[in-house]
Amino acid sequence: MFGYMGKILRVNLTTGSITTEALDFELAKKYIGGRGLGTKLYLDEVDPQVDPFAAENKIIYINGPLSGTATPTGGRYMVVTKSPLTGTIASSNSGGEWGAFLKYAGYDAIIVEGKASLPVYINIVEDQVEILPALDLWGKYTSEASAMLREKHPESKVLTIGPAGEKLSQMAAVMNEDDRAAGRSGVGAVMGSKNLKAITVFGKQKPVIANPDGLKTVTKECRGLIKENGVTGGGLPTYGTAVLVNIINEHGIYPTNNFQGGYDPGAEAVSGETLTEEYLIKRSPCHHCPIGCGRFVKSKKHPDGIGGPEYETLWVFAGDLGINNMEIVIDANYWCNELGLDTISAGATLAAAMELYQRGFITDEELDDDIKLEFGNEEAVVHWLMKMGNREGFGDMLARGSYRLADYYGVPEYSMSVKKQDLPAYDPRGVQGQALQYATSNRGGCHVRGYLISPEILALPEKLERFDLEGKPVWVKIFQDLTAVIDSLGLCLFTSFALGAQQYADMVNEVLGTEWSAEELLMAGERIWNIEKLFNLEAGIMPEEDTLPPRFLEEEMPEGPTKGWVAKLDELLPLYYKERGWDEDGIPTEERLEELGIL
Amino acid sequence: MAITVKLFATFRVGRGKIVEMDYVPGMTAQTVIDSLGITAPEIAALIVDGVDGKVENMLKVAIKEDGYLAIFPPVAGG
Ligand code: SF4
Numbered sequence: 262m263f264g265y266m267g268k269i270l271r272v273n274l275t276t277g278s279i280t281t282e283a284l285d286f287e288l289a290k291k292y293i294g295g296r297g298l299g300t301k302l303y304l305d306e307v308d309p310q311v312d313p314f315a316a317e318n319k320i321i322y323i324n325g326p327l328s329g330t331a332t333p334t335g336g337r338y339m340v341v342t343k344s345p346l347t348g349t350i351a352s353s354n355s356g357g358e359w360g361a362f363l364k365y366a367g368y369d370a371i372i373v374e375g376k377a378s379l380p381v382y383i384n385i386v387e388d389q390v391e392i393l394p395a396l397d398l399w400g401k402y403t404s405e406a407s408a409m410l411r412e413k414h415p416e417s418k419v420l421t422i423g424p425a426g427e428k429l430s431q432m433a434a435v436m437n438e439d440d441r442a443a444g445r446s447g448v449g450a451v452m453g454s455k456n457l458k459a460i461t462v463f464g465k466q467k468p469v470i471a472n473p474d475g476l477k478t479v480t481k482e483c484r485g486l487i488k489e490n491g492v493t494g495g496g497l498p499t500y501g502t503a504v505l506v507n508i509i510n511e512h513g514i515y516p517t518n519n520f521q522g523g524y525d526p527g528a529e530a531v532s533g534e535t536l537t538e539e540y541l542i543k544r545s546p547c548h549h550c551p552i553g554c555g556r557f558v559k560s561k562k563h564p565d566g567i568g569g570p571e572y573e574t575l576w577v578f579a580g581d582l583g584i585n586n587m588e589i590v591i592d593a594n595y596w597c598n599e600l601g602l603d604t605i606s607a608g609a610t611l612a613a614a615m616e617l618y619q620r621g622f623i624t625d626e627e628l629d630d631d632i633k634l635e636f637g638n639e640e641a642v643v644h645w646l647m648k649m650g651n652r653e654g655f656g657d658m659l660a661r662g663s664y665r666l667a668d669y670y671g672v673p674e675y676s677m678s679v680k681k682q683d684l685p686a687y688d689p690r691g692v693q694g695q696a697l698q699y700a701t702s703n704r705g706g707c708h709v710r711g712y713l714i715s716p717e718i719l720a721l722p723e724k725l726e727r728f729d730l731e732g733k734p735v736w737v738k739i740f741q742d743l744t745a746v747i748d749s750l751g752l753c754l755f756t757s758f759a760l761g762a763q764q765y766a767d768m769v770n771e772v773l774g775t776e777w778s779a780e781e782l783l784m785a786g787e788r789i790w791n792i793e794k795l796f797n798l799e800a801g802i803m804p805e806e807d808t809l810p811p812r813f814l815e816e817e818m819p820e821g822p823t824k825g826w827v828a829k830l831d832e833l834l835p836l837y838y839k840e841r842g843w844d845e846d847g848i849p850t851e852e853r854l855e856e857l858g859i860l
Numbered sequence: 861m862a863i864t865v866k867l868f869a870t871f872r873v874g875r876g877k878i879v880e881m882d883y884v885p886g887m888t889a890q891t892v893i894d895s896l897g898i899t900a901p902e903i904a905a906l907i908v909d910g911v912d913g914k915v916e917n918m919l920k921v922a923i924k925e926d927g928y929l930a931i932f933p934p935v936a937g938g
Contacts, residue, residue, distance in 0.1 A: 491904065491934030500869060502937025507868045511907050511930040529877075533935075534869065554937065572937045712938050719936050720904050724914045758936050822910040 262286055263471035264326040264772040265294070269302075270368045270390060272383055274455050275316060275375030279390045284369050290775065291858065293749035294325035296352040297789035299341035299370065303350070304792060306372075309799035313345035313447075314429065314454035316376035322363065322420075322460065323371075325751020329364035329468055331480050332768050333487055334753035336361040336548025343800065344446035345454075346431040346606070346662055347680045347705040350796045353434075353448045354709070354748055356547035356555075357441035359462065362418040366464030373457060382421075382459040384414060387466065395458040399427060402599040403436045406459060414461045421459035422449040423601025425650045429453050430660040432606040436598060440555075440568025441547070444603040446682060446704055447662075471774030479767045483760055487551050490759035492721065497554045497755065498544060502572040503533030505686075509576075512718055512727070513821030514691035516684075517580045518636045519612035520677045520812060523688045524821030527585040531575045535587060542566045552755055560591040570594040570604070573708075576686035577608030582615060583636030593642050600650030606662055609683035611645055613663035613676050622670040629654035674811050680705030680802060689813050691823030692717045694725065694733040697833040698741065700807045703793040709754055711740035721758055730829055734837040742786030749789060788857045790841075791849050795859070804847030807834060864928040865892055869935055871902075883925050890919040892929055905932040 262284070271280045292298040299321045311318045320342040327335045338360025344351035363371070366385050373383070380399040381392050398406045403423040410419045419437065426433035426449030433449030434442040443449075452458070470476050488494040496504050509515045510528040517525050529535060540560060545568065546553030556569030570578075570590050578593040579585050597604045611634070617623045618634040628634065632644045648656025658666055664681040667673045677684050682705030689696030694713035702710040716736060717727040725736065743762055747754055750769055762779035770777055777785075808814075813828040838845060842853035854860040861883040867875055875896060884891070889908050893900070906918040907930040923929065 492936040496869060496933065496935035497937065500935070504869055504935040505937040507930075508905060508932050508935055511866070511868075511932075512905075512912060513910070533937075534872065534877075708938055714938065715936065718905065718912075719934075720915070721934075721936060724905075726913060754938065755936070822907065822912070 263469050263774050265289055265369050266364055266367050266466065266468060268368050270371045270385070272371065272373050272390070272392065273375045274373065274377040274381065274392065274457060277392055279392070289369070290773070291785070292789060293746065293785055294369065295323055295339045295749040295751050296341065296354070296745060297749035297785065299323040299339050299352060300350055300789065300792055300796065302370065302372065303341050304796055307343070309343070309796050310801070311343055313343045313451055318343055318451060319372055319374045320448070320451050320455070321370055321372050324360040324364050324369060325749055326769060326772055328751030329361040330470065330772055331476065331549065332752065333480070333484050334547060334550045334552070334756055335751055336550070337751050337753060338363060339748065340435050340443040340448040342448055342451045344448070344704065345429070345450050346447035347682050348800055349680055349704050349802050350793050351446035351448050351704055352748070353443035353445050355435065355437055355441050355443040356753060357438035358548040359418045359420050359437040360751065361548045362462045362464065364468060365466055366462050367466045371460070373455065376454065377456040380456045380458050382410070382457065382461065384417070385460065385462045386417070387464040398458045400424060403601050404439050404599060407439055410459055410461050414463065417461040417463040419459060419461050422452045423599060423650070425600045425602045425660070426450050426453035427458070428652045428660065430602065430650065430652065431662045431665070432603045432610065432660070434601050434603045436601050440598050442598070442603070445605065445707065449601050470772055472771045476768070476771035479771050483764050483768060484551050486764065487756065487759045493552050493755065493759040497552050500533035500537050501554050501556045501569065503536045503570065503575055505572040506532040506575055507534070508718065509687060511822070512691060513818065513823035514688040515576065515580055516686060516688045518583045519581060519616040519675070520688060521616070522820050523691065523818050523823050525580045525585070528580060530585040531579040531587050531590055536569065540569065540587060540591065547753065550753065554755060558591060560588050562588065562592050563595060567591070567595050568598060573686050574604040574608070577605055577612070578642060581608060581612040582642060584639055584642065586639055589639055589642050593646055596643055596646050596650070602650050605685055606683045607646060607649060609677060610649065610659050610663040610666060611642065613667055614659060616675050617667060617670055617672070620675070622672060627655060677810050677812070678706050679809060680806050682706040687714055688818065688823065689809060689828045690818045690826045692727050693730055693829060693833065694736055696809060696813065696828035696830060697733055697737050697837055700809050700830055700834065701737070701837060703790065703797060709744065711737055711744055712754070713737060713740060715758070728826060730832055734833060734840045737837060738840050739783070741790055742783050745786040745789040746782050784857065788859060791854060791857055791859055794849055798848065807847055861925045863887070863923050863926070865896070866928060866930045868930070868932045870933050871898060871931055887923050888920055889923065889929055892923070893919070893931065898931065902933055903931060904934040
């Protein structure tokens with residue numbers, strides 16, 4: 262068996278049993294690995310109607326066939342489970358090194374089931390796997406818990422949750438290497454519900470490569486393409502993802518004040534250029550990554566340096582809250598990592614709370630202190646973030662996320678979310694393809710299920726007119742399917758700024774000894790997309806939820822270069838369903854499922 | 861009258877963040893990038909008076925008397 266380690270680890274926290282089983286190689290090849298295989302394994306074992314916090318729910322940590330190989334960015338892993346935020350399938354992706362080390366320990370995946378009666382962590386050193394007590398770690402912020410675990414297991418890579426996960430916030434992240442996050446969809450809370458604080462992993466095994474010389478050649482070629490590319494060899498290494506602040510703002514799709522506006526004249530203060538000039542200490546790349554978009558930055562409060570904010574984080578703790586203060590963003594990012602909170606949903610929930618306050622739904626009497634939840638109030642950001650992560654006072658309401666908060670006041674329309682997951686940093690009114698992608702994403706509001714910003718704004722691989730509808734459903738489908746492939750291979754999505762489906766096929770073929778064409782790989786991506794959809798339907802997430810908040814469908818953008826536009830979803834959705842080969846109600850047809858080898 | 865040119869990322873090196881230029885009737889984005897020593901293939905996104913599009917098309921657009929340009933090299937993220 263090439264590429265894969267051929268072994269799945271199963272840990273039952275209720276019974277304490279630890280077993281291994283052989284990977285079904287044919288199944289693995291059909292669903293690639295990572296997001297695809299993880300979803301298939303999950304679907305085969307768990308009832309889609311399961312309560313995400315029940316002991317019957319399972320959580321899978323899975324790498325891909327390219328994880329732990331010499332391929333560029335091959336260090337990633339996926340966390341697959343049912344999302345407590347959305348009720349959809351959750352597969353949340355993280356970089357760093359943990360995913361590669363899971364492979365070096367000899368495993369393609371860990372399936373964790375049941376629920377421990379007291380807090381525990383799992384320690385894996387190749388064949389030695391133990392469930393150990395974690396009472397001393399419970400309640401600790403992520404950096405402290407990680408440091409304690411590194412002291413006990415100096416060689417190991419640490420994955421952990423913070424207080425937000427322990428306290429079952431639907432926005433809780435899984436953190437690894439201190440500042441890398443499987444951030445979205447509340448996967449950290451599923452760990453918390455199982456009393457599982459952390460997983461440490463170490464090993465020295467290596468996957469066997471089918472054609473080592475061929476892989477060397479292809480890897481060299483791909484690394485060359487990444488280096489030569491203006492984005493992956495220039496923009497991203499130099500400025501990080503923060504470089505997007507200005508370009509998104511200048512197109513008038515930089516959401517301000519909970520998406521009430523789309524242009525911020527003061528955005529330069531939190532731009533990638535400012536971050537690089539005034540705060541950057543060094544780059545901080547993930548395992549085997551030649552791009553190195555990660556930042557290590559300093560600020561007044563953190564003079565020795567900490568992990569720096571990504572674009573989404575900069576936007577959500579700046580423009581979306583009516584603030585432009587880099588010091589506050591860096592501090593908020595730090596505390597999200599410590600609490601184990603998804604930065605996007607945490608910030609977006611503060612933004613929704615501020616709009617609810619602005620409109621008189623949240624009142625001063627309800628807030629248990631006098632720090633007002635007002636747009637532009639710098640003091641409110643970290644203050645309410647801490648209360649959210651620790652579920653203190655009104656923070657307990659905030660910890661449920663923007664949708665549940667706004668719904669409590671009877672006005673869910675003020676949650677800028679799709680399927681209860683908050684939208685990221687691009688107003689869909691000015692990017693019609695991205696609008697369609699948001700609405701149809703299998704895990705709710707998300708930009709990394711298909712990054713249409715790439716052609717609509719960044720001109721990659723070519724410039725599409727952003728307000729045009731023509732052809733967009735085709736682009737959305739291809740982007741969604743290719744993203745599913747990259748997420749399943751175990752690579753970083755950012756490689757796709759420089760590489761195409763053919764390069765991914767070349768790499769995986771050398772590793773697995775397969776002869777897949779780019780088309781076959783894309784078909785595997787489509788297969789993955791369809792099984793995710795089937796899970797969601799069986800979980801009760803119906804196509805009526807393939808929509809956007811009314812603000813984007815009915816209220817014209819009031820300002821800036823996107824002024825006057827709404828998202829034209831009603832025109833795009835039927836064309837998208839048709840493109841996918843689904844029926845007009847958005848349900849996959851038997852015929853298409855058979856063609857994809859699912860039925 | 862003057863136009864404003866906003867520069868971003870590596871285009872700022874040696875040029876600064878913002879360049880003001882005298883307005884000349886019939887002036888296009890092409891005129892502006894020529895005078896800044898930027899070539900079309902280096903540009904990933906070009907916005908003229910709030911309107912974007914394919915770079916080759918935008919370069920031909922006439923700028924308003926008190927208009928502005930925003931010029932970006934290849935950048936991305938997510
Ligand atoms: S591009 Fe950035 S996120 Fe992706 S693997 Fe490299 S450092 Fe990690």
